[in-house]
Amino acid sequence: MGTTARAASGFVGRTREIARVRSVVDGAQQGRMGPLIVSGDAGVGKTRLVDAACAQAVSESDEVLVLRGVCLPMGASTVPLMPLRTGLRRLPDGIPRPALDDDARPGGAPVVLDEWLEVLCAERPVVLVVDDLHWSDPGSLDVLTYLLAGPPDRRLAVLMTLRRGEVGVGHPMQRWLADVRRMPCLTELSLPTFDRAATRDQLQELLGSPPHESLVSDVHTRSGGNAYLNRLLVEDLSPGERHLGADLPADLRDAVLRPWHRLSARGRELVVAVAVGGEVASGRALVRATGLAGVTPSEATSLLREAVDQGVLDVTADGGHWFHHPLQAEALESGLAGEERRQLHAAFARACEKNLSARGDATSAMTRLAATTHVAEHHARAGNHGQAYLWSLRAADLAAALDDAPAELRLLARLVELRGHVKGVGESRVDLLDRLRRAAARVGEFETELGAVESLLSELDESRHPLMVAELLVRQEHLRFSTGRGFLRIDPLEHAVELSSPFPESWQHPYALAELAHAALWADRTDAFELADTALARARSVGHPRALAYACAAAAMGAEFAGRSGGLELAARGAESALEAGDWWAFVHASLWEANASGAAAPLKRVRAVEARRRQMEALGAPHPYLAWVSAALAADQLVMGEWRRCTELLRVALGSDPGGLADASSRLSAAHLAVLQGRQHEAEDHLARADELFAETTGFLPFEFDAVRARVRLGAGDAEGAFEAAMAGALSAGVPPTLCEWLCPLAARALGDLADAAREGGQPVEPVLGRLEDLLERFPHVIADLGPESPAYQARLDGLDALYGGEVARARRSPGAADRWARAAVLLDGECPWDAAYAAFREAEAVLTEGERPRREAATLVRRAHALAADLRAESLLSEVRQLARSARIRLDDVGAEPSEPSGSRLKGLTTREGEILEHVVAGRTYGEIARALFVSEKTVSSHVSNLLRKTGASNRYDLARLARHRSAGDAGDPG
DSSP: OOSSOOOOTTOOSOHHHHHHHHHHHHHHHTTOOEEEEEEEOTTSSHHHHHHHHHHHHHHHOTTOEEEEEEOOOOSSOOOTTHHHHHHTTTOOTTOOOOOTTOTTSTTHHHHHHHHHHHHHHHHSOEEEEEEOGGGOOHHHHHHHHHHHTSOTTSSEEEEEEEETTSSOTTOTHHHHHHHHTTSTTOEEEEOOOOOHHHHHHHHHHHHSSOOOHHHHHHHHHHHTTOHHHHHHHTTTOOTTOOSOOSSOOHHHHHHHHHHHHTSOHHHHHHHHHHHHHTSOBSHHHHHHHHHHHTOOHHHHHHHHHHHHHTTSEEEOTTSOEEESSHHHHHHHHHTSOHHHHHHHHHHHHHHHHHHHHHHGGGSOHHHHHHHHHHHHHHHHHHTOHHHHHHHHHHHHHHHHHTTOHHHHHHHHHHHHHHHTTOOSSSSOHHHHHHHHHHHHHHHTOHHHHHHHHHHHHHHOOTTTOHHHHHHHHHHHHHHHHHTTSOSOOHHHHHHHHHHHTTOTTSSHHHHHHHHHHHHHHHTTOTTHHHHHHHHHHHHHHHOOHHHHHHHHHHHHHHHHHHTOSOHHHHHHHHHHHHHHHTOHHHHHHHHHHHHHHHTTTOHHHHHHHHHHHHHHHHHHTOOHHHHHHHHHHHHHHHHHTTOHHHHHHHHHHHTTSOOHHHHHHHHHHHHHHHHHHTTOHHHHHHHHHHHHHHOSOSTTOTTSOHHHHHHHHHHHTTOHHHHHHHHHHHHTOSSSOOTTGGGHHHHHHHHHHHHHHHHHHTTOOOHHHHHHHHHHHHHOSSOOOOSSOOOHHHHHHHHHHHHHHHHHHHHHHTOTTHHHHHHHHHHHHTTTSHHHHHHHHHHHHHHHHHHOOSOHHHHHHHHHHHHHHHHHHTOHHHHHHHHHHHHHTTOOOTTOOSOOOOOSSOOOTTOOHHHHHHHHHHHTTOOHHHHHHHHTOOHHHHHHHHHHHHHHHOOSSHHHHHHHHHHHHHHHHTOOO
């Protein structure tokens, strides 16, 4: 241990816990002695937590001295006072080492160390860390007791970590803990395992980019949130992995089985039997485990206590026993030899069957389901395919009767897998696949459902089952949409209509018609409105709630696209029909179009409509993928409105469990959008890359804002060419305009403005860029409007974005009067689109200073307004530009704590050394007099050099010159060449 703890960089989560530890360290700095015990499971992050808090303290004050001692699990030999000796190894120069081995001193080591610390703490605050206290020797515990009973005003913090599970009944430390817990100054912090969100944060740190939500689910389920096990699980994974492999890494197996190896031989045998049994060891389950392990009941009691004391098993609420870490049972069971494992599972299957037969109908339905599932599981692991199939079928029927869709889904997936191994028994493969896809639909398991649907379509004869095939073709398009495989395709939907046409009174026919209309509306087909009307009429005639749900949603879409009234009522009727049919896909689909119709008058109404439906889904227990879909859509709306805090909350909800491809990609796009707006470029690129991985189709996926977000991210990276290409890909996409289409032209023009600036600054011809700008304006004289009825609120947004578009065009052309365009944009977008309003305010201030036609007082007001807007949004990149503008113009920003340091490397090409020196002062915002005094020249000489600089760069004045220099400096800094 050195004088400082390890750096805290990279430590994720635990903000509150770090604050708790820091409060003890801060108290010591203020003269309050404070001991703290941090306890938790092995690998939960106790050491890293303490290190992070200490590193923070050291970084803030070089007075703080951290002495980090560690205890080790020694074997035959012991090292007296080990944590104290290791803590004193690397004392700073000038600090004498205490004589811990001086036996002649009265009181021995406790008094020696106490007196040494008394002197040291008078000079500086000291933090004594004792890691893994459970392995401490008695002598060290005596020293710690003496220190903790010392003066309360000593500038000393004693931070100790203790592994939960190592200090069982009868452990020597139990008495020591009981004694020190009576001391009033002692505080304790129990460190829990990571929740799912914190696990995601840790995986992002370990992998270097945001992980797939499916991987987060796998890791959290298998590790139980243990930070150390999380790290071992993903140690060799690439950032793009979506799932963990079936096998455990060798290091992980060793880590989780370490406490098992400390058990006696009989204890290990019993614990293995519990692992193979696969259920909490209590009652008959415990009898089975002890019987197969050859352990008597009296012997089992002591062996279970041993396993609990060693941290292998925990006592459950009902008095049973199960593993402390989820991975311990998996590691033990998989570590058995193949034949031995099969024999044990076969024996368990026989014992479970016997018990179930003896109990008969005396048990509850839930208990019978659990027992039947266990029998099926053991037969499957024993390789008894026939018996595994029959018992799985019984369990699936029980799960269906109990309406336990998740359990039924797991069992049906096994039945489909086993069906190929058995013949002449049970349901047909087609019947099983049909049951599987229906169970998957109820819980929102899109991937499982899609696999079942595709298998059914490959096995069914459409001439014999036309209506079922028609239904499956439509559902296949929904699932391809939901898993990111592609947008709705016309051909399969037309075939579904064709197959169902001979059965006009079936519910499948209006269902197919409605979704063909849905796809045709997005494709901007002329017959889409007629299809929607026909589907609605047929659905009303049939009266089936599922057909009516989709037909109403399609009709609502048609009303919105055509600018007709009635869309709100139709969508609301569709949502209610979807609830009646139990179809969550239809419910979300209709609810989002209900929100679109609600938002025609004002975006806030749209947000309120979506929030109301989201809360309804929560109350009704909707599957998480559907709730995540709505939460992600709501997050995107909140972001546009500048409500970035609420956006962040909703993204946490969406990603709180595996949301499926659709909601995952939607959430990633909003996360990327927010990150780039707030200046977190690397994070934005990572989220966008993950969204691209999730969805095979991006530009063609019209409900998502892939191209607008991509253009933003490329602008943030300084890639104006890439930003222009992304914006134009969205603007020129086939069908109706994509989401956020209104921003595509302003973003394209902004990219061209950046390219024009770069050409001028680099001495390159600007005409090619301006030619591209003219082409853009010829094709798109105004921003692209989304389809739907006109409203004053939406028209105001379009007018504001049109002014923004005009401002970018004027910037690219260097047109006079650009400030007026930016001013109009800032006013129209204020409150409606805060991010764009802040950007327009900055550009207005820049244009006013560059054009020099308005009073300086007005320019200062504009700069401060832009700063206030950007600060409220935490738009760090924009804030940086505003602050540089303020510095160049010598405008004070009251809320800026310190002036930015002078730029380096801001010289433009072709300048003399003296011109470069003067340019640095101009960028720093100094007056001619200040520059003259700094360089020992006259003001006239400075003025002459500035005139030369304006001539060489083409800048219109000093503010424009400073802007060009800043941009050149930023470009050079980002150029790896």
